[in-house]
Amino acid sequence: MDSNGAGNVQYNRWNEDNINMNVEASQSTVMRIHNRVCVGSTGLAIKVAGALAALVSIYIIGYVTGYYVHRC
Template sequence: MASDMDSNTAGVQYNRWNEDNINLNVAGTGVTGLYNRFCTGTLGIAIKVAGALAALVVVYVIGYVTGYYVHKC
């Protein structure tokens, strides 16, 4: 009888902590939600393209200003 009761409690304990029963649905909260919203899909691609263009413009302006002052005299 004691071994039968131990196996039942062990089975309950296993089912309680079984990783299949854990709900990890946190897609809309915190950093994960922000990442999913702004870094994936069509919006993510648009943000990456806009960031790349902005970086190119900044590098171009820095090069232009630097070249202007280097070749000024």
């Protein structure tokens, strides 16, 4: 029989101090900005403000275009 008993067996274990469970820190900067800006109530407010700005800019472009087209 082998003389290597169970006392000589070495186990590789995780060093629990080095396990990084912080998901926010491991995300890229772009993903953190996306999560902050595009999700939740802040994201909804930004989407509404963007839609309103797009509508106002289209209105202004139409007004200016109509002015120059129809001036006699």
